[in-house]
Amino acid sequence: MGENLTLVQAVRDGLRDEMAEDDDVLVMGEDVGKNGGVFRATEGLYDEFGEERVIDTPLAESGIIGSAIGMAAYGLKPVPEIQFSGFMYPGFDQIVSHMARLRTRSRGRFTCPMVLRAPFGGGIRAPEHHSESKEAFYVHEAGLKVAIPSTPHDAKGMLIAAIRDPDPVIFLEPKKIYRAFREEVPDGPYEVELGEAAVRREGSDVSVFTWGAMTRPTLEAAENMADDVDVEVVDLRTLSPLDEETVVASFEKTGRAAIVHEAPKTAGVGAELTATLQEEALLHQEAPIKRVTGFDVPFPLAALEDYHLPEPERIESGIRETVEF
Numbered sequence: 001m002g003e004n005l006t007l008v009q010a011v012r013d014g015l016r017d018e019m020a021e022d023d024d025v026l027v028m029g030e031d032v033g034k035n036g037g038v039f040r041a042t043e044g045l046y047d048e049f050g051e052e053r054v055i056d057t058p059l060a061e062s063g064i065i066g067s068a069i070g071m072a073a074y075g076l077k078p079v080p081e082i083q084f085s086g087f088m089y090p091g092f093d094q095i096v097s098h099m100a101r102l103r104t105r106s107r108g109r110f111t112c113p114m115v116l117r118a119p120f121g122g123g124i125r126a127p128e129h130h131s132e133s134k135e136a137f138y139v140h141e142a143g144l145k146v147a148i149p150s151t152p153h154d155a156k157g158m159l160i161a162a163i164r165d166p167d168p169v170i171f172l173e174p175k176k177i178y179r180a181f182r183e184e185v186p187d188g189p190y191e192v193e194l195g196e197a198a199v200r201r202e203g204s205d206v207s208v209f210t211w212g213a214m215t216r217p218t219l220e221a222a223e224n225m226a227d228d229v230d231v232e233v234v235d236l237r238t239l240s241p242l243d244e245e246t247v248v249a250s251f252e253k254t255g256r257a258a259i260v261h262e263a264p265k266t267a268g269v270g271a272e273l274t275a276t277l278q279e280e281a282l283l284h285q286e287a288p289i290k291r292v293t294g295f296d297v298p299f300p301l302a303a304l305e306d307y308h309l310p311e312p313e314r315i316e317s318g319i320r321e322t323v324e325f
Helices: 007-021 045-049 061-074 089-099 135-139 152-164 212-224 244-254 269-284 302-308 312-323
Strands: 002-005 025-029 054-056 077-081 115-120 145-147 169-174 183-186 198-201 206-210 231-235 238-240 257-264 290-294
Touching: 002 007, 007 025, 007 045, 007 152, 007 169, 007 183, 025 061, 045 054, 061 077, 061 089, 115 152, 135 145, 135 169, 135 238, 135 269, 145 152, 152 169, 152 183, 169 212, 198 212, 206 212, 206 244, 206 312, 212 231, 212 257, 212 312, 231 244, 244 257, 244 269, 257 269, 257 312, 269 290, 290 312
Parallel strands: 025 054, 025 077, 077 115, 115 169, 145 169, 206 231, 206 257, 257 290
Antiparallel strands: 002 183, 145 238, 198 231
């Protein structure tokens, strides 16, 4: 049995269940306590677990991330929240110089069991640093896992798996779909394993790889084309480590691929996926791989947001280019 929850409610449910399960788990960040977080992802946790496990911090991202790294090295399991992923840059040195390297630097004597959560991506008419999708930064850094859920069920299960992981996880939550729909989410803790993609729609003509908030418009595009093109949609869910086995198997089945993400095109994760498919399955390829992405510009203000983000019509056009090659 479970409840019909939105994605942000599922995040809160996962935090609550894991805090009840493990006294070492704590949350920290700006306004996460009495206020319940900027998107209310931690609402009610302060009253239930108290100020020693739900910690309001100063507005100091580097300090939040650095303090969490120290707590993790000490043996706790901190889950710091950064209010928007575009504000993670002041803590970037902490992330790449310490969070990602603690295991290798200490030759395995210490790990860094922390989950750095942040709402990310566009779609809510917010300004530039509130709408960015820079997942490629973190995928490039060895030592970090990078997870991006696209459904409430996955959000809870992947977050719990991330908290239980002995190594650091960057957990990016697509705020465009925080409250876009509901889904039944099981009561109590459960895990959705990190590093496993999900085939959201079976198809035989072309594979489309996507993640996060772009999964829903990609599925909509696939349904719009269903009369003449059989589209397979693969939601990667975890970008690092990549589920290469599922990605390559899908491409070998269809021989054609498109990649949809809202981040800028140049050197994005789509480029890495394209290279992987070339290396592992070149002889199955029947057409150029198409990338449908955001543009190589700072995230635009609200008036151009719909144009910047891939919508079903642009995704469908990209898929048709590949199929009709």
